Amino acid sequence: MSVLHQAFLRDFRQMSRNGGLESGGVERQAATTADGLNRQWFAGWLTARGATVHYDAIGNQFGLFELRPGAPYVMVGSHLDSQPRAGRFDGAYGVLAGASVCAELYRAASSGETELTYNLCVVNWFNEEGCRFKPSMMGSLVHTGKLELDAALAITDVSGVSVWDALDALGQRGTDELPEAAAYVEIHIEQGKSMEENGHMIGLVHATWGARKYEFQVLGEQSHTGATLIKDRKDALLGASLLIAAARRVALEFGVVTSCGELLIEPNSPVAVAREARLLIDLRSPDAETLDAADAAFGESVTRAASDANVEIRTLNRHAWDVKEYAPEGVALAERVVRELGLPYTRIMTLAGHDSTNVKDVLPTIMLFIPSHKGITHNEYEFTSDQDMLAGLDMLTATLTRVAQGELDG
Structure with missing residues (x-):
């Protein structure tokens, strides 16, 4: 040596x-x-x-x-x-x-x-x-x-x-x-x-x-987990979960790699519906066209997630490379x-x-x-x-x- x-x-x-x-x-x-x-x-x-x-x-x-x-x-x-x-x-x-x-x-x-x-x-x-x-x-x-x-x-x-x-x-x-x-x-x-x-x-x-990396803010309304009816909830954690599930569906459909690497919840209490969630989701692929198609499909899922969870979803940051x-x-x-x-x-x-x-x-x-x-x-x-x-x-x-x-x- x-x-x-x-x-x-x-x-x-x-x-x-x-x-x-x-x-x-x-x-x-x-x-x-x-x-x-x-x-x-x-x-x-x-x-x-x-x-x-x-x-x-x-x-x-x-x-x-x-x-x-x-x-x-x-x-x-x-x-x-x-x-x-x-x-x-x-x-x-x-x-x-x-x-x-x-x-x-x-x-x-x-x-x-x-x-x-x-x-x-x-x-x-x-x-x-x-x-x-x-x-x-x-x-x-x-x-x-x-x-x-x-x-x-x-x-x-x-x-x-x-x-x-x-x-x-x-x-x-x-x-x-x-x-x-x-x-x-x-x-x-x-x-x-x-x-x-x-x-x-x-x-x-x-x-x-190539990669597309997103930081999302999901805005809901804090309320009681037991006393608030489902139809009245604006659950930020539910909205975040729908985003994560949507990214996985897109990954399976288009053959890309995805992950949620960070999830922060407020107030993060066992008896409170989340008023806010922040999360990072990324999509990655070795093929540019595939990545663009997956990214577009995921973008449509973001809109649906906001509607289904009755929350507002904001894109705080987007970090991408080709x-x-x-x-x-x-x-x-x-x-x-x-x-x-x-x-x-x-x-x-x-x-x-x-x-x-x-x-x-x-x-x-x-x-x-x-x-x-x-x-x-x-x-x-x-x-x-x-x-x-x-x-x-x-x-x-x-x-x-x-x-x-x-x-x-x-």
Whole structure:
């Protein structure tokens, strides 16, 4: 096992203790104390290896390894925040793998062992998960101009704490303007089981599924669960339930994926009809026409749900992305690398959203996957083997080296 391999596994175990659970998982929701402490740990890790650490106005954390003053940077990264009671690999693997490769290439280039055209930057995107503050992928949305900074900073969690205040409490809402970037690379666990089942160690992401994500507010009227006649009820929870059931029917009819990931009820009392419900529903598909048709059918169901439950349904937010390809030249570069390494691989679409989903629209982007055991993810028992993590590290090293040497140029 190489020195880089040994150091990575040691550092990954140490990082996983930050916000760690007895089960081996982690809980590091965005801008919580646990997330802040982990970000501080990571800043120390970067500084010790020659990087300068910067924060932009939405709290994205950047480690800059400068080799050529004035030259653009090749970025690599993912996210360190987590879902509640989540796995230790989702996002965090990609950040530390990217940082480890940057530090090694910086060392090698500084000593003359290799020559790079570009500087190197590792990024920890803020609030990728979107569980405390919505929407998900917030840091990369702001960075790429898809979400206004002021709007993002004003978003609050269920306790009324804003992104602005949460970042200020950590001292990690910065003002740094970052230098020009030339390309972006991200490596991540698959969050599915196809690679493990088919014996593939590396996934070359060539496109992303499309998604339609909705935040609904259902407004009813609070009343007594026993004393109010059915015909007189305006039950917000019933309206929300009809939305959830409608999304499932649409999924079965059109062959798309759907879920309700959050449901909040007021007053949430055993003897009161709900006056308000808030919920998030998403639809996802690898086919654009199918997704549009399913989305239209679901829209009709929203109107029927409001009528059937005698409530008002408002769409508070709609967050969508289309079926889009990653840069073909990046996929081709990664395929040359994986063939030279002799690792079993596949071309694959990503079902989940990632920060690369946003960044690919403004920079040449390469997205890589490694396997997830049994596809378990957003779960404290999420697992990827050391062997697969290290194969991914080798793949990332060779890929990032070529990108930093300018192989994607032109």
